[in-house]
Amino acid sequence: MSTAGCGGGDPAETAGSGQVHITVACQPAKTAPENRKAWDDDVAEFQKANPGVIVRSTDQQPCFDPKTFGPKLAGGQMETVFMVPVTNYDEVIGKRQALDITPYLDEIKNWKDLREDVKELVTRDGRVYGVPNVHYSVGLVYNRRLFTQAGLDPDAPPKTWAEVREAAKRIAALGPDHVGFGEYSGGNTGGWHFTMHVYARGGEMVTPDGKKAAFNSPIGKEVLQYLHDMRWVDDSMGAKLYNGWESLMMAMGGGKVGMMLGAPDVITDVVQKFDGDYADYGITGIPEAKAALSGGEAYFINPKATPEQARAGMKWIDFQFNTVGKGRFDFARGKAIGNPVGIPDNDVYGDSPTGKAIQQARRENAVLPVENYRPYVEASASIPPKMEPPKAQELYAVLDVAMSAVLSRRDADIDRLLADAEAKANTILASNG
Amino acid sequence: MAEPTVATGIATTGPGRHAPAGPGPRPRWRLGPYREGPSRPGRTRLGQAVRRNLTAYGFMCGALFCFTLFAWYPMVREFVLAFQSTNLIDPPEWVGLENFRTVIRDPAFGQAWWNTIAFTLLALLCGYAVPFAVALLLNELRHARAYLRFVVYLPVMLPPIVSVLLFRWLLDPGPGLFNQILAFLHLPPLAWLDSSDTALISLVLVSTWMNMGTATLIYLAALQNIPSELYEAAELDGAGVLAKIRHVTIPQTRLILLLMLMLQIVATMQVFIEPYMLTGGGPENATVTVAYLMYQYAFVYGGNYGAGGALGMMLMIVLLVFAAVQLRLTRDNTR
Numbered sequence: 001m002s003t004a005g006c007g008g009g010d011p012a013e014t015a016g017s018g019q020v021h022i023t024v025a026c027q028p029a030k031t032a033p034e035n036r037k038a039w040d041d042d043v044a045e046f047q048k049a050n051p052g053v054i055v056r057s058t059d060q061q062p063c064f065d066p067k068t069f070g071p072k073l074a075g076g077q078m079e080t081v082f083m084v085p086v087t088n089y090d091e092v093i094g095k096r097q098a099l100d101i102t103p104y105l106d107e108i109k110n111w112k113d114l115r116e117d118v119k120e121l122v123t124r125d126g127r128v129y130g131v132p133n134v135h136y137s138v139g140l141v142y143n144r145r146l147f148t149q150a151g152l153d154p155d156a157p158p159k160t161w162a163e164v165r166e167a168a169k170r171i172a173a174l175g176p177d178h179v180g181f182g183e184y185s186g187g188n189t190g191g192w193h194f195t196m197h198v199y200a201r202g203g204e205m206v207t208p209d210g211k212k213a214a215f216n217s218p219i220g221k222e223v224l225q226y227l228h229d230m231r232w233v234d235d236s237m238g239a240k241l242y243n244g245w246e247s248l249m250m251a252m253g254g255g256k257v258g259m260m261l262g263a264p265d266v267i268t269d270v271v272q273k274f275d276g277d278y279a280d281y282g283i284t285g286i287p288e289a290k291a292a293l294s295g296g297e298a299y300f301i302n303p304k305a306t307p308e309q310a311r312a313g314m315k316w317i318d319f320q321f322n323t324v325g326k327g328r329f330d331f332a333r334g335k336a337i338g339n340p341v342g343i344p345d346n347d348v349y350g351d352s353p354t355g356k357a358i359q360q361a362r363r364e365n366a367v368l369p370v371e372n373y374r375p376y377v378e379a380s381a382s383i384p385p386k387m388e389p390p391k392a393q394e395l396y397a398v399l400d401v402a403m404s405a406v407l408s409r410r411d412a413d414i415d416r417l418l419a420d421a422e423a424k425a426n427t428i429l430a431s432n433g
Numbered sequence: 434m435a436e437p438t439v440a441t442g443i444a445t446t447g448p449g450r451h452a453p454a455g456p457g458p459r460p461r462w463r464l465g466p467y468r469e470g471p472s473r474p475g476r477t478r479l480g481q482a483v484r485r486n487l488t489a490y491g492f493m494c495g496a497l498f499c500f501t502l503f504a505w506y507p508m509v510r511e512f513v514l515a516f517q518s519t520n521l522i523d524p525p526e527w528v529g530l531e532n533f534r535t536v537i538r539d540p541a542f543g544q545a546w547w548n549t550i551a552f553t554l555l556a557l558l559c560g561y562a563v564p565f566a567v568a569l570l571l572n573e574l575r576h577a578r579a580y581l582r583f584v585v586y587l588p589v590m591l592p593p594i595v596s597v598l599l600f601r602w603l604l605d606p607g608p609g610l611f612n613q614i615l616a617f618l619h620l621p622p623l624a625w626l627d628s629s630d631t632a633l634i635s636l637v638l639v640s641t642w643m644n645m646g647t648a649t650l651i652y653l654a655a656l657q658n659i660p661s662e663l664y665e666a667a668e669l670d671g672a673g674v675l676a677k678i679r680h681v682t683i684p685q686t687r688l689i690l691l692l693m694l695m696l697q698i699v700a701t702m703q704v705f706i707e708p709y710m711l712t713g714g715g716p717e718n719a720t721v722t723v724a725y726l727m728y729q730y731a732f733v734y735g736g737n738y739g740a741g742g743a744l745g746m747m748l749m750i751v752l753l754v755f756a757a758v759q760l761r762l763t764r765d766n767t768r
Contacts (some may be wrong), residue, residue: 066732066733066736067732067733069736070520070521070736070738071521073521073522074521074522091736095520095522096520096522096523097520097522176607177607177608185715185716186712186713186714186715186716187713188733190715238607239606239607239622239624239627240605240606240607240627241626241627241715241716243712243713243715244713303522393733393734394733394734397729397733397734400713400714400715401541401715401717401718404629404715404716404717405629405716405717407716408624408627408628408629408715408716408717409628409629409716409717412717420540423540424539424540424541427535427538427539428734431535431737
């Protein structure tokens with residue numbers, strides 16, 4: 001009780017007698033007992049392989065919460081090893097809320113095999129602050145069963161925005177509660193998807209120097225007009241606003257939403273958390289794509305960690321998230337406990353030897369129809385990935401307003417919406433450097 | 434009953450050396466049991482008073498500690514934060530009125546105040562009149578009174594998240610119960626939370642439902658304190674139901690009605706849970722309130738705690754005015 005309870009939250013604690021205590025984030029929730037057990041087994045195995053290191057896990061879900069991150073860190077409650085999504089790298093590194101891990105990189109055995117462009121994201125002035133573990137680009141996720149029901153060919157998903165619109169109409173016509181194309185409007189997800197649309201059409205969110213907003217453009221208008229027309233002219237987007245990540249995912253899992261923009265991890269979440277059947281879902285490249293918004297995550301070390309804790313934390317990251325056949329990449333175990341192995345949701349190692357080994361292990365243990373994801377894999381090879389804009393979360397929050405307006409108001413004034421959003425975004429981009 | 438062990442000689446504060454003989458009026462500030470006795474030389478009035486009330490102070494310490502830690506300290510901290518810029522790691526930087534300028538320049542600032550005022554007025558309209566009417570009704574009932582009181586109070590006992598989830602289902606623009614009722618009445622469906630025209634009103638509905646029970650019970654208690662002779666007298670004078678309400682009920686409950694008005698204004702202007710959980714401030718900022726905007730600055734716009742603090746201070750100043758009015762009313766009416 002005393003070791004776990006009193007000192008457990010403080011990563012600066014190093015117990016006597018040569019023991020190193022570390023806390024690690026992202027333990028699966030109790031509602032996913034198989035995955036939780038697998039994690040706990042990993043912890044036990046890791047501790048056995050590293051005598052003297054005591055690991056305590058936290059199961060906060062989602063394991064990175066921007067609302068609690070700052071206060072947790074300031075209050076000494078942040079784990080020694082914590083996850084940050086790519087959206088927040090800039091903020092966390094910029095505010096010096098992550099340890100410079102350059103001296104400990106030798107603990108990550110496959111470091112040299114990580115994609116250079118992905119490593120670049122966690123590097124500032126030649127110093128490294130995080131270990132990337134997940135990286136992907138968005139595509140178009142679709143429900144193959146609904147495609148079939150609507151008389152569309154699930155093996156020939158839409159390649160143009162006009163085809164998306166047509167398919168959405170056919171799916172919405174299947175009956176009440178059917179949504180042809182699902183789109184977000186709140187909780188920062190509206191602005192996030194607006195960015196996906198703008199990038200896909202070749203637009204920009206900010207000027208090259210990152211100081212001004214650039215979305216109040218013909219492409220920005222085209223995106224809002226397109227969604228407005230699908231909602232109000234075609235009536236193919238349903239009457240319900242999706243005010244956050246969970247609401248649209250729940251609808252997607254319910255099997256009544258035909259298409260949405262999303263990365264392959266959408267399928268994993270729909271299946272694992274929202275009771276979807278993975279045989280129903282497929283993913284293809286984003287239509288007419290000039291670029292695809294990329295996403296991912298990396299593990300960081302608490303800036304208050306001692307050198308011993310930092311080294312132990314890096315060992316844990318290497319063991320759990322960067323070793324083929326272990327932890328995240330133990331596909332055989334994933335298959336055994338019913339995870340949807342086979343979804344191409346990670347390309348962090350590219351075509352390096354490690355990357356090839358991961359791809360092979362995933363193929364060998366695939367439990368779902370990998371051909372459903374072939375259009376995405378093929379398209380990804382030719383679509384350049386594009387990083388999130390600076391101050392991404394703030395911009396997304398601002399653009400939620402425009403997205404919710406076109407989806408909730410037939411007479412939405414698109415020019416005014418974009419002008420208002422631009423004014424607010426410029427203030428945000430100009431603040432704090 | 435055992436005598437309290439503290440305070441025996443108290444003549445210095447009671448009718449003693451400087452007071453006329455005989456039991457005078459009891460001093461207003463004294464908490465302990467009042468007793469008379471000979472004075473003890475060498476003790477000050479203050480020392481005596483403290484000694485006599487030690488037990489009371491002991492009990493008060495707990496409450497004082499909690500208030501200091503959980504109410505006053507955060508308030509002071511927020512006041513300081515409103516003039517600072519901080520990332521919670523480095524030492525904070527003083528920025529003067531910059532945080533205030535930031536929030537005032539925000540296009541959502543005006544709308545947040547407008548929404549807050551509109552929500553407060555609408556919530557008063559529903560949350561003030563409806564519970565009073567329900568209390569009047571409950572007071573008149575002869576049967577099933579306890580049961581109905583329980584039913585009215587039940588929503589208060591539900592955690593807000595449960596109520597909110599419940600209303601998410603009821604207000605669903607597709608198969609939600611409210612739209613089913615409209616369809617049954619051959620009325621067109623409403624988008625409820627999903628339209629900027631109806632979202633704020635929908636939040637008021639939810640809020641009224643969640644908070645009605647407490648207000649109803651307070652009104653009911655006030656109603657039951659009205660002496661029945663007054664009604665009997667009114668009846669003898671030929672007063673009907675409405676006349677009785679106008680000439681007996683309302684004058685007799687005037688104080689509690691005024692107090693509840695002020696308390697409700699102070700409570701509803703801080704509305705946060707409903708927009709946070711149901712609409713996320715949307716659609717189109719239609720449900721962004723001052724408290725919600727404060728939260729957005731602190732936790733959504735990259736941790737701008739200073740700007741959040743500035744907004745919080747503005748809201749606090751407005752609420753202080755109402756709190757002052759409430760204090761004044763209480764004082765005037767209890768004299």
